Amino acid sequence: MPDYLLLTHDDGGPSGDWEPYLGKLQASGRLQGGSAMGGGICVRKAGAVPGITDHLRGFIRVVARSFEDARALLAGNPVYEAGGTVEIRELPRTG
Numbered sequence: 001m002p003d004y005l006l007l008t009h010d011d012g013g014p015s016g017d018w019e020p021y022l023g024k025l026q027a028s029g030r031l032q033g034g035s036a037m038g039g040g041i042c043v044r045k046a047g048a049v050p051g052i053t054d055h056l057r058g059f060i061r062v063v064a065r066s067f068e069d070a071r072a073l074l075a076g077n078p079v080y081e082a083g084g085t086v087e088i089r090e091l092p093r094t095g
Contacts, residue, residue, distance in 0.1 A: 003032055003091040004070040006060040006077070012084015021076040025062060030073060034060035061091070 008015075025031035036058040042049050057079075064070035070088050074080040 001063045001065050002093065004062050004064050004067075005087075005089045005091060006034075006062060006070070006074070007056055007087040007089060008058045008060075008077075008079040009055045009085035009087065010057045011055065012079045012082035015078035015082055015084070018078055021078060022060075024076060025060070025073065030062045030064065032061035032063060034058065 022031065022034070037056055040052050042052055060077075062070060062073055064073060067088055067090070074086055077086060080086045
């Protein structure tokens, strides 16, 4: 099964308790990791440097069969449940 990133945005108001949600993902064997995200910088070897993507606040890496399966894993996600945005991105396997 492919891995997906669930990227949480900062548009959902205060998020609730993450422990029950992450515990559910872990118990299902779907949780591959995750973290809140702090400040940062963008760098490049040459040329103008864009600013960081400020609206991203965290990520969760999960295993899912499809985008629809990954979307089903959002039930109980504090950001999603508060009406905020969660971006789902597939992590293609290479090599």
